[in-house]
Amino acid sequence: MVKQLVKLRTRPSRDSKTFVLMLDYIDASGKRNRESLGHADKRKAERQRAQKERELRMGIVVPERMRLSELLADSRERTRGQVRETTLTDRDEAMRHLIDAVGDIDVQEVSHRHAEVFIQVRLDAGNAPATVNKKVSALKRLFQLAVLRGQLETNPFRHVTRLKAPARQVRVFSEDECDNLLKAVREPYRADGPDWELLVVVALCTAMRRGELLNLTWADTDFDRLTVSVAPKQDTKHTWEWRIKDSERRTLPLTREVAELLKGRRTARATLHPYIFITASRHQQIQQRRNAGRWTLTDGRCPVNNFNRGFGTVLERAGIIGGEFHDLRRTCLSRWLANGLTEYDVMQLAGHSDFSTTHRFYLAVRSDLVDRARTATMAVMGTDFGAHMARAPVFG
Structure with a gap:
């Protein structure tokens, strides 16, 4: 006879006048459990006992109870070092906003209705639809990982x-x-600030991201081949750990003029350290923080203080309203596309892991394309079109 794993027990109520049924069993970890069913219906209790029996024999683990904040903390600990710190930060923010919208409820209680509430609350808070989509994607991935770990049955x-x-x-x-930018960065800059002229020129030449440029070392350059490489950095005595976005190593072209500018900067610097765009004083500050254990992987993403404010000053000098440093990358990629490189070529040079990123963000309509379209329209409609419009009556 097969041994029964789950037994029914009775437990008297506090007034000793009634009783409730409970399940008595030992789970897969060897821990004894006594689970109250909250009723005294023996037929219903037997069905529940049989179900629990089947679960134990099949090795089914009932998802553990935890609140949303606990799920986030657990997921963060499990994936630390496996995903980028920015991804963890995005998930933290999305979960915090979900908790603000629906409360720190049990993860087993989260439903599609809560997702709808979350979306509406974020829209009411002024988030753009694209921002809300990003937060939803972060939460969807977070809950899907919980499903894969057996913490949830379905992804809400x-x-x-x-x-x-x-x-x-x-x-x-x-x-x-671009001409105005180059004129603006040739003006004197702070001795302890970044070399804006070199940054702008190399960005327009290579389409490198801000973090890639600021973590560029002299060892990444090859002046003979006129190339520069985007490569991760190890945590060593003089360099801090830095990871490439999408983990894509790549080699990018330098023009001879840009290569000469780089070589000239290297020769002119009295104190040499590994980084091209980090000043000696800033490198010393970072080293002090590293030695004190106050430097993180996130800090290495932008190791220059007040970078955006500094570039804002450059834009102001150039008379450019709006804009950001990443626009230099977009400008370079658009130039490559306009001068004959295929979208696949640009995708490889840009380090995009997905073709849709190249297609969606960098196929900008340039002024020369607009001019060609205008010329083509005039050729089709003929020169008489303008005269006809001049004679047409005006209604108003």
Whole structure:
């Protein structure tokens, strides 16, 4: 006879006048459990006992009870070092906003309705649809990992559809704006600040991201081949750990003029350290923080203080309203596309892991394309079109 793993027990109520049924069993970890069923219906209790028996024999683990904040902490600990710190930060923020919207409830209680509430609360708070989509994606992945770990049976965000959001407009600096930028960065800059001229020139030449540029070392350059490499950095005596976005190593071209500018800067510097765009004083400050254990992987993403404010000053000098440093990258990629490189070529040089990123964000309509379209329209409609419009009556 097969041994019964789950037994029914009775437990008297506090007034000793009634009783409730309970399940008595030992789980897979060897821990004894006594689970109250909350009723005295023996037929219903037997069905529940049989179900629990089947679960134990099949090795089914009942998802553990935890609140949303506990799920986040558990997931963070499990994935630390496996995903980028920015990804963890995005998940932290999304979960915090979910808790603000629905409360720190048990994860087993989260449903599609809570997802709808979350979306509406974020929209009411002023988040753009694209921002809400990003938060939903972070939560959807977080809950899916919980499903894979056996902490949830189903993903409550699995049927949430993306909000319709207008395509992001790609800001590309015009030729005149680039000339003004180059004139602005040739002006004297703070001795302890970054070399803005070198940063802008190399960014326009290579389409490198801010973090890639600021973590560039002299060892990454090859002046004979006129190339520069984007490579991760190890935690050594003079360099801090830094990881490439999407983990894509790549080699990028330098023009001879840019290579000469780089070599000239290296020769002119009295104190040499590994980094091209980190000043000696800033490198010393970072080393002190590293020795004191106050430097993190996140700090290495932008090791220059007040970077955005500094570039804002550059834009102001150039007479450019709006814009950001990443627009230099977009400008370079758009130039490559306009001068014959295929989208696949640009995808490889840009370090995009997904072709849609190249296609969606960097296929900007350039002024020369607009001019060609205008010329073609005039050729089709003929010169008489303008005269006809001049003679047409005006209604108003």
